[in-house]
Amino acid sequence: MTVASHHLEPSSAIITSLLDTDAYKLHMQQAVFHQYPDVDVVAEFHCRSQEDLRPYFDEVMEQISHLCQLQFQAEELNYLAKLPFFKSDYIEYLTSFRFQQSNIEVRQDGEQLAITIRGKWLDVILWEVPLLAIISEIRGRSRYPQASVEQACQHLHHKLAQLKQSAPDLDLSGFSLIDFGTRRRFSKAVQASIVDQLIEHFPQFDGTSNYYLAFKKGLKPVGTQAHEWFQAHQQLAGELADSQQLALHTWIKEYPDTLGIALTDCINMDAFLRDFTPTLANTFIGLRHDSGDPIEWGEKAIAHYQKLGIDPSSKVLVFSDGLSLTKAIEIYQHFAHRVQTSFGIGTKLTCDIPNVDSLNIVLKLTACQGKPVAKISDEPGKSMCRDEDYLKALKQAFHLAS
Numbered sequence: 001m002t003v004a005s006h007h008l009e010p011s012s013a014i015i016t017s018l019l020d021t022d023a024y025k026l027h028m029q030q031a032v033f034h035q036y037p038d039v040d041v042v043a044e045f046h047c048r049s050q051e052d053l054r055p056y057f058d059e060v061m062e063q064i065s066h067l068c069q070l071q072f073q074a075e076e077l078n079y080l081a082k083l084p085f086f087k088s089d090y091i092e093y094l095t096s097f098r099f100q101q102s103n104i105e106v107r108q109d110g111e112q113l114a115i116t117i118r119g120k121w122l123d124v125i126l127w128e129v130p131l132l133a134i135i136s137e138i139r140g141r142s143r144y145p146q147a148s149v150e151q152a153c154q155h156l157h158h159k160l161a162q163l164k165q166s167a168p169d170l171d172l173s174g175f176s177l178i179d180f181g182t183r184r185r186f187s188k189a190v191q192a193s194i195v196d197q198l199i200e201h202f203p204q205f206d207g208t209s210n211y212y213l214a215f216k217k218g219l220k221p222v223g224t225q226a227h228e229w230f231q232a233h234q235q236l237a238g239e240l241a242d243s244q245q246l247a248l249h250t251w252i253k254e255y256p257d258t259l260g261i262a263l264t265d266c267i268n269m270d271a272f273l274r275d276f277t278p279t280l281a282n283t284f285i286g287l288r289h290d291s292g293d294p295i296e297w298g299e300k301a302i303a304h305y306q307k308l309g310i311d312p313s314s315k316v317l318v319f320s321d322g323l324s325l326t327k328a329i330e331i332y333q334h335f336a337h338r339v340q341t342s343f344g345i346g347t348k349l350t351c352d353i354p355n356v357d358s359l360n361i362v363l364k365l366t367a368c369q370g371k372p373v374a375k376i377s378d379e380p381g382k383s384m385c386r387d388e389d390y391l392k393a394l395k396q397a398f399h400l401a402s
Contacts, residue, residue, distance in 0.1 A: 013066045014137050014188060018097070019076045019212040021129040022182050023223030026080070026211060029125045030090040031229070031254040041124050041232060042367035045115035045131070046384065048360040053113040056138045060113070061106060063134040068099045079215045084258050099127065115363070121232065128363040132183040136351070136359055140186045144356050152190045152353045153197050159325055159352075160201060167329075172204050175332050176342040178222045179208040180320055181350030184358060191350040195219070198349075209344065222344070224259045224288070225251060228365040230266035231373040240397035244275045252283055260285035261318055265378045269297055271398040273304045281308050286316030286340070292378025294319050294331050302339055312339040320344035376400065 032039070047053055072094050081091045103119040104127065115131070117124050140147065163170075179198070185191040195213050198205035207220030214221035225247075233247035234240060248262060262284045264272040269292065281304070289297045298317050305312040317339050319331055328343035335341050351358040364384045365373050374385035374394050385391045395401070 014063050014134050015067050015070065015130045017076065017212050018070050018072050018126075018130075019079075019215055020133070020182070020188070021126060021211060022180075022209045023211055023214070023221040024209065024226050025126055025129055025223075027085060027223060027255075027259055028225050028229055029122065030086060031225075031251065032121050032125060033090050033093055034087075034254060035250055036232070036236065037120070037122055039121045039232065039236065040119065040369055041121045041228075041365055043117045043124055043128065043228075043363050044366045045113070045361070045363050047112055048362065048381075049357075051139075051359065052111075053135065053139065053361075054108040056135065056142065057106065057108040057113060059138045060135060063138070064099075064101070064104060064106070064131070067130055067134070068101050071096075071098060076215065080211075083221070085255065097126075099123075103127070104131075117363070121368070125228070129183050132361055132363060133185060133188070135361060136184050137187045139359055140351075140356070144186075144353070147186065147353050147356050149187075149189050149193045152186065152350075153193050155352055155354060156194055156197050156349070157201070163325060163329070170329070170333075171336075172329075172332075174336065174340070175204040175329070176206040177202065177204050177325075177328065178206055178342060178344045179210065179213070179349060180344035180346040182210045182346075184347045184361065185350035186353060186356065186358075190353075194349055206342070222342075224255075224261045225263055227263065227266050227290075227375045230263065231365045231375055232368040234373045234394065235368040235371045240394060244272065244398075245277075245280075248275070248280050248284070252280075261288050261316065262286075263288045263290060264297070264301075265289070265291045265382075267376050267394070267398045268292070268378045268400065269300055271400065273300065274399075276304065278308050278310075281305060281310055286318060288318040288320055288344075290321045290377075291382050292321075294321065295334055297378065298331070298335055298339070302335075305339075313337070316340040316342055318342045318344060320346070322347070324348040 077091055077094060080086050100123055103117050103123055105116045107114040117127050179195055181191050195208060207222045208214050209223045211221050230244060230247045233243040237243040237246045264287050287301050301317055302312045305315055323343055323345045332341050347358045366386055367373060372387040372390040374391050375383060377383050
């Protein structure tokens with residue numbers, strides 16, 4: 001389905017900068033640019049909430065049309081060029097990058113809004129974050145017209161006051177909070193205001209995954225790789241069983257000295273640790289948790305480092321699975337003085353407004369090079385695969401019970 005050309009008033013455009021995306025998207029895109037420029041993929045939208053998004057079809061199409069007119073600005077590219085992660089050939093590539101409407105198909109003829117993105121991985125990879133942010137904001141405006149930036153900020157202050165009250169002597173000197181809230185934010189304005197409030201009122205606020213906010217507010221941009229990096233390697237490795245190691249080694253090839261946090265749950269933590277060799281464990285500075293019990297996961301990580309003779313306190317564990325501030329502090333206290341920790345909080349920062357239900361939406365890779373890929377995860381509800389036979393083969397390759 002082709003997108004009709006719409007011209008939005010600048011004030012109603014949701015995405016106004018291509019930097020308004022998560023850092024790991026640009027980090028992965030550079031790796032794809034250098035390592036896999038001709039690989040084809042398919043990504044599909046999925047709404048985990050029981051909510052019909054079809055009524056927003058026209059507005060979504062309008063915003064997509066606007067998104068496809070954007071390009072990176074010179075000042076934005078100059079900013080990226082000064083960071084230690086990016087190489088000049090990739091920055092040069094970004095000067096002419098545009099979203100292509102021909103890559104995306106949006107349908108409303110089934111029981112839910114259906115979105116499929118097909119094409120070169122290089123072109124598909126950046127769609128996820130702005131697309132989900134667009135859908136979240138359109139739905140927020142429509143369902144909760146009374147909800148305001150002020151309410152979001154008041155609620156944040158209430159949470160910070162409660163925290164001080166409930167644990168006045170809590171030592172937060174090692175606590176590190178990162179904003180991970182772009183994809184499912186209530187709105188762009190809410191995310192920007194929440195970040196401003198954290199800068200001003202929460203000394204432990206340590207950065208954001210949003211490159212635009214990092215650029216505009218002088219914050220540390222944070223992010224490494226997502227599940228799609230590991231999923232794609234399932235069809236880029238000769239053997240399925242080698243895919244996770246290939247993904248990790250290729251990442252090191254692209255980023256030998258930076259961006260050293262590895263995501264562990266594309267298959268599950270046990271399968272990941274079997275592949276996390278002494279060389280990899282020494283090279284990567286830490287691990288990211290995104291499903292399953294966080295305490296159990298952290299204990300497994302610490303035990304693995306100890307088994308390899310690595311001091312866990314020299315490593316970082318990043319927690320990013322549906323966290324609230326309270327939950328993050330519980331985890332922080334559990335691991336205090338044993339391992340460094342960092343906490344990426346998303347929806348419960350940027351879509352936390354009284355009487356507003358947040359929307360659980362994702363865009364996941366479903367195929368690479370014309371063949372299926374899957375995410376199994378440490379939490380059954382987060383698994384995603386269209387092909388049962390392939391899922392069986394994947395579980396077999398990683399010695400998981402069917």
